[in-house]
Amino acid sequence: MKIRPFRLSVFALSLLIPAALCAVVLFLMIYSGQAIMFNGLHFLTDVTWNLGDMYDDPVTVHGVSVPSGAEYGILVFIVGTLVSSGLAILIAVPLSVGAAIFLSEAVPAKIRPVLSMLVELIAVVPSVVFGLWGIAVLVPFIGHHLSPTGNGYGLLAASIVLALMITPIIASTLLDALLQVPKENRESAFALGATHFEVVSKAMMPMVRATLIGGIVLALGRALGETMAVLMVSGGGGNILPTSLFSPISTIASFVAGQLDSAEADPTNMSVRALSEVALVLFLITLAVNAGAKLLASGALNVRKRQS
Amino acid sequence: MNILNKLRRTGVAALAIASLAGVTGTAKAQTVDVPLIESGSSLLYPLFNDWVAAYSADHPGADITTTSTGSGAGIAQAIKGLINIGASDAYVSDSLEAKNPTILSIPLAISSQEVNYNLPGVTNLKLSGPILAGIYEGKITQWNDPAIAAANPGVALPNHVIVPIHRLDGSGDTFIFTQYLSASDSGWASTLKYGTAVSWPAISGEIGAKGNSGMLAAAAANQYSVAYIGISYADKVASAGLGTAALLNKAGNYVLPTKDSISAAAESVANSTPADERISMIFTDAPNAYPIVNYEYAVVNSTQPASAVAEAIRAFLSWAITEGNAPSFMAKVHFLPLPAAVVALSQAQIAKIQ
Numbered sequence: 031m032k033i034r035p036f037r038l039s040v041f042a043l044s045l046l047i048p049a050a051l052c053a054v055v056l057f058l059m060i061y062s063g064q065a066i067m068f069n070g071l072h073f074l075t076d077v078t079w080n081l082g083d084m085y086d087d088p089v090t091v092h093g094v095s096v097p098s099g100a101e102y103g104i105l106v107f108i109v110g111t112l113v114s115s116g117l118a119i120l121i122a123v124p125l126s127v128g129a130a131i132f133l134s135e136a137v138p139a140k141i142r143p144v145l146s147m148l149v150e151l152i153a154v155v156p157s158v159v160f161g162l163w164g165i166a167v168l169v170p171f172i173g174h175h176l177s178p179t180g181n182g183y184g185l186l187a188a189s190i191v192l193a194l195m196i197t198p199i200i201a202s203t204l205l206d207a208l209l210q211v212p213k214e215n216r217e218s219a220f221a222l223g224a225t226h227f228e229v230v231s232k233a234m235m236p237m238v239r240a241t242l243i244g245g246i247v248l249a250l251g252r253a254l255g256e257t258m259a260v261l262m263v264s265g266g267g268g269n270i271l272p273t274s275l276f277s278p279i280s281t282i283a284s285f286v287a288g289q290l291d292s293a294e295a296d297p298t299n300m301s302v303r304a305l306s307e308v309a310l311v312l313f314l315i316t317l318a319v320n321a322g323a324k325l326l327a328s329g330a331l332n333v334r335k336r337q338s
Numbered sequence: 339m340n341i342l343n344k345l346r347r348t349g350v351a352a353l354a355i356a357s358l359a360g361v362t363g364t365a366k367a368q369t370v371d372v373p374l375i376e377s378g379s380s381l382l383y384p385l386f387n388d389w390v391a392a393y394s395a396d397h398p399g400a401d402i403t404t405t406s407t408g409s410g411a412g413i414a415q416a417i418k419g420l421i422n423i424g425a426s427d428a429y430v431s432d433s434l435e436a437k438n439p440t441i442l443s444i445p446l447a448i449s450s451q452e453v454n455y456n457l458p459g460v461t462n463l464k465l466s467g468p469i470l471a472g473i474y475e476g477k478i479t480q481w482n483d484p485a486i487a488a489a490n491p492g493v494a495l496p497n498h499v500i501v502p503i504h505r506l507d508g509s510g511d512t513f514i515f516t517q518y519l520s521a522s523d524s525g526w527a528s529t530l531k532y533g534t535a536v537s538w539p540a541i542s543g544e545i546g547a548k549g550n551s552g553m554l555a556a557a558a559a560n561q562y563s564v565a566y567i568g569i570s571y572a573d574k575v576a577s578a579g580l581g582t583a584a585l586l587n588k589a590g591n592y593v594l595p596t597k598d599s600i601s602a603a604a605e606s607v608a609n610s611t612p613a614d615e616r617i618s619m620i621f622t623d624a625p626n627a628y629p630i631v632n633y634e635y636a637v638v639n640s641t642q643p644a645s646a647v648a649e650a651i652r653a654f655l656s657w658a659i660t661e662g663n664a665p666s667f668m669a670k671v672h673f674l675p676l677p678a679a680v681v682a683l684s685q686a687q688i689a690k691i692q
Contacts, residue, residue: 066601078537079531079537080536080537081535081536081537083531083532083533084431084433084533085431085432085433085531085532085533086433086531087432087433088433099531101537126656129603165552165555165559166555168384169555169559170559171494173559173560179499179501179542179543180501180560180561180562181501181543181545181560182559182560183545183546183547183556213586259546260504261507262548264546265506265544265546265547266504266506266545266546266547266548267544268506268537268538268540268545268546269538269539269540270540270541270542271535273542278504278544278545278546280546287507288506288507288535288546288548289406289507289508289535290410290411290508290574291408291409291410291411291508291509291534292409292410292509292534292535293508294408294410294413294414295409295410295413295428295431295434295508295534297431297433297434297436297437325380329613
């Protein structure tokens with residue numbers, strides 16, 4: 031057999047990415063094993079998270095050594111993550127669809143690259159900058175003008191900051207797709223007497239539906255995992271489920287970042303294991319969202335094929 | 339070429355200092371270039387930065403990297419041997435100490451904490467441990483609660499909901515604040531206890547903020563709020579227009595955090611500080627002592643991999659608790675120097691690093 035060094039090396043390199051992913055998952059599963067056994071299903075359904083008293087002697091519960099009073103329930107953070115990301119998508123989708131249509135239809139081709147580059151630039155602004163803007167501008171605004179209690183930190187602030195961060199992701203994917211729509215489609219629609227709105231909504235948007243869903247999934251992935259900006263404006267709610275747009279929340283990622291330092295001082299190490307179980311849950315949520323969206327996108331494709 | 343030059347320069351400088359040391363007998367020369375890593379408390383970080391700059395200027399060849407990660411990380415990484423000096427606002431707990439008996443907690447300076455409030459028209463608020471515990475437990479929800487009114491006769495307290503603000507990241511400030519609540523309120527001591535992160539009771543309208551800067555921003559943005567903020571932010575707190583509460587101490591007096599009241603607390607435990615120096619200065623007996631005062635610690639493993647490393651750590655730490663405790667370093671962050679008795683104890687601990 032002929033040895034092909036190029037093919038072999040490329041094959042080996044291509045294995046690296048799935049291998050890294052598997053390594054992360056494996057690490058999380060092995061590292062959090064003890065916590066999974068200790069917590070059971072309560073982990074997902076309890077609202078109380080308590081690292082316990084690390085300055086007291088650890089106690090043994092079900093044969094596992096944990097800080098006294100330790101309780102790990104993450105329902106609050108799961109809800110916080112899903113609701114804030116969901117709201118962010120609700121805000122971001124109309125914004126980005128509007129922006130993409132505007133850029134592809136209403137802007138002269140000459141200045142389109144400049145504007146679309148500006149949109150893409152928002153995507154590379156570091157999240158801590160969004161967080162600072164949130165603290166300095168958004169939170170006081172919400173507190174003074176919207177919130178009945180005068181507190182601006184919470185679900186709404188987190189969702190708006192997230193929405194701003196993900197809008198350029200959706201907008202730029204959608205813009206690329208809209209520009210790829212064959213000229214014939216547009217022109218034949220116009221020739222049939224369609225208004226500009228009808229051209230966009232009936233002839234162009236159905237063509238780019240799969241891409242739009244893909245962009246939303248990408249954006250959702252970013253929103254679910256966003257840490258720093260959320261940590262700065264979310265109000266860090268714990269032990270209580272959000273009841274309104276102005277309730278403080280925590281997302282899974284921001285919660286892990288906030289607790290890790292204290293967990294490291296745990297002599298039994300159970301806190302860090304519990305946090306890696308939290309991370310595992312976030313990974314599974316992201317995976318489920320991605321898989322669900324893949325299904326949606328393929329379903330959307332089928333619909334279009336049947337129609338054509 | 340560059341490296342050679344650098345080597346020659348440091349060598350010459352080291353020789354010069356060594357000869358100087360021979361003459362004066364005081365200056366310590368670090369002849370070997372041993373890189374040290376310090377990491378941990380974000381409260382100590384600005385001071386460490388100042389220290390390292392000044393120390394490096396005086397001690398050619400000193401090579402110390404400082405990073406700000408958090409007290410918990412400082413302790414954990416010092417135990418794992420990833421760093422040479424862990425900076426922490428809290429001493430190493432008994433159970434961690436039992437597992438790692440060679441870990442030393444060495445006080446470097448004295449810090450404190452303010453309880454700040456954003457109350458329009460009120461400037462001289464008095465608060466106590468039980469009142470603060472009630473606020474953070476959700477039992478005291480209004481500023482004109484009878485308990486607060488009883489502590490503040492003659493003060494027009496607003497009829498408004500209290501907005502308690504706490505740290506959502508692990509923090510030495512949470513540690514000393516909850517230690518004060520535990521020491522002064524038996525209910526808090528039996529349920530929530532103390533730590534760098536506690537399981538804050540669910541109160542609607544309560545805010546979690548990240549870092550002392552986040553606490554300051556949240557307190558400034560929310561009228562009727564109360565927050566605990568590290569003393570190094572005192573200037574920023576004052577310019578943000580926040581009030582600083584006088585706190586009830588063990589002797590029954592309401593005390594503001596001043597140089598005198600903080601050092602009164604430090605002096606009162608200086609002579610009873612044990613040899614391992616793991617002691618709380620929260621809620622001490624002294625009549626005019628401020629109740630939230632703490633040592634800032636260097637967490638160091640007494641067994642170092644090489645004697646040169648141990649020597650470099652000893653040299654830097656002894657400098658830090660003597661020359662590094664000079665007012666020029668302390669004033670910027672509102673820390674206080676260690677009392678003489680504690681310096682002696684710290685020196686004895688530093689000498690154990692081998």
